[in-house]
Amino acid sequence: MRRFWTLFWVVVFLWGLAAGASAITITVDGNLFVEEGEPDWGVDTSSFGENDNNWDPGVPGVFVWQEDEVGENDGFVDPGYGGQNYDVEAVLATFDANYLYVAIATGFPQIGREYGSDWYDAGDIAFDVGADGSWDYALVISTYVDGNDNREAEIDNSIQEVELRGFYKVFSWQGVSVSDHSVSNPFRMKSGTQKGTVDESKFYYVADDPDLPRYIIEAAIPLSLFDEPFTSIKIHWTMECGNDYGEVVAHTPEPASILLAGAGLFAVSMFLRRRRREG
Ligand SMILES: [Ca+2]
Ligand SMILES: [Ca+2]
Ligand SMILES: [Ca+2]
Ligand SMILES: [Ca+2]
Numbered sequence: 477m478r479r480f481w482t483l484f485w486v487v488v489f490l491w492g493l494a495a496g497a498s499a500i501t502i503t504v505d506g507n508l509f510v511e512e513g514e515p516d517w518g519v520d521t522s523s524f525g526e527n528d529n530n531w532d533p534g535v536p537g538v539f540v541w542q543e544d545e546v547g548e549n550d551g552f553v554d555p556g557y558g559g560q561n562y563d564v565e566a567v568l569a570t571f572d573a574n575y576l577y578v579a580i581a582t583g584f585p586q587i588g589r590e591y592g593s594d595w596y597d598a599g600d601i602a603f604d605v606g607a608d609g610s611w612d613y614a615l616v617i618s619t620y621v622d623g624n625d626n627r628e629a630e631i632d633n634s635i636q637e638v639e640l641r642g643f644y645k646v647f648s649w650q651g652v653s654v655s656d657h658s659v660s661n662p663f664r665m666k667s668g669t670q671k672g673t674v675d676e677s678k679f680y681y682v683a684d685d686p687d688l689p690r691y692i693i694e695a696a697i698p699l700s701l702f703d704e705p706f707t708s709i710k711i712h713w714t715m716e717c718g719n720d721y722g723e724v725v726a727h728t729p730e731p732a733s734i735l736l737a738g739a740g741l742f743a744v745s746m747f748l749r750r751r752r753r754e755g
Contacts, residue, residue: 479747500535500570502577504696506680508568517568517579521684521692531566531581541724542566544581555657556719561589561689569711569726574700575678576709578615580693580722584715586618586681594653595622596716598681599663601695602649604710605702607725611649611712613702614665615674616642617681617693630667641679643701644668652718660718672701 501515508519508531518533532540544565546552551559565581578601588597598618605612619627619640627638630647647669649662678696693713699705707728714721 500533500538501572502570502575502696504577504678504680504694506682506692506694507684508579508581508692508694517570519568521581521690524685524690526560526688527563529565531568533568535570537729538568538570539724539726540566540568541722543720543722553720555659556654556717558717558719559583562715562717562719564713564720564722565690567711567713567722567724569709569724571699571726571728575696575698576726578693578695578697578711580713581684582691582693582713582720582722583689585683585689585691587620588618588623588716590623591717594717596653597621597664599714599716600665601693602646602662602712604712605704605706607708607710611646611662613671614644614646614649614668615695615697616640616644616665617679617695629665632669638665639670639673641674641676643671643674643697645671645703652714652716654717654719657718660714660721662712663714663716663718671703672698674698 503514503516508517508521510516510518518535519531527545529544531542542565546559546563551557553563560583563583568579570577584598586598588595597620600614600616602611603613604610616638619625619638621627628635629638644665645668646665648666650664650666651658651661652663674695674697680694682692684690684692708725710723710725712721712723
């Protein structure tokens with residue numbers, strides 16, 4: 477019987493390990509460093525230049541998209557132009573038991589950018605639950621419209637003020653303003669209903685480098701704000717002109733945990749079978 481309990485606790489331990497395996501601990505503080513006594517994404521940007529930096533910490537369970545490059549001379553950032561000012565450099569995502577964590581690196585500021593007689597605004601972080609091609613939720617990370625902090629949208633069938641850090645189920649989206657850049661859609665929520673608000677301590681959109689236009693957007697979104705549980709989600713961000721965009725698919729750690737639990741149950745059943753044979 478002692479051997480059974482030993483095996484039992486090994487299975488429980490493996491289960492616990494699997495549940496937490498893919499989650500590094502994130503500190504939502506507007507940077508991606510690992511500082512003393514403070515875990516984080518593990519990306520130290522202090523030595524980063526303007527382009528070609530490695531944003532991937534190489535940690536299992538941290539999903540990374542990166543395209544930190546600006547084309548020679550013409551400032552091409554794909555699909556549009558504009559150089560570092562419009563570069564979307566990286567999108568990182570990971571989970572723990574309660575939150576979806578997202579980090580975005582970009583040359584584009586929260587207030588937006590004035591360009592000639594135009595003004596381009598920062599987009600919402602868009603979420604496609606199931607990564608099935610339908611964009612379902614928006615996290616509002618900028619309430620600026622043409623440089624003024626007075627954004628409104630159709631919420632629950634009436635025109636209302638949009639809340640910074642508001643998390644919305646989206647009914648319809650606004651596309652990017654440059655029609656050639658439709659690959660960068662969606663841009664911002666046009667109509668929807670509010671599911672909740674990300675806490676002030678769980679959201680940052682801050683300058684990361686004194687010498688560069690580079691901003692870090694970091695947020696922790698409670699999984700309880702989503703209507704339905706999910707195993708995969710696509711995360712997307714762009715700006716009004718859609719010069720550049722970033723997109724990553726993240727998977728919850730559950731499948732690994734189920735797999736390991738299954739392996740554990742198999743081991744227990746083999747053990748019991750052997751005991752029966754011996755007894
Ligand atoms: Ca951080
Ligand atoms: Ca860059
Ligand atoms: Ca880019
Ligand atoms: Ca979807």
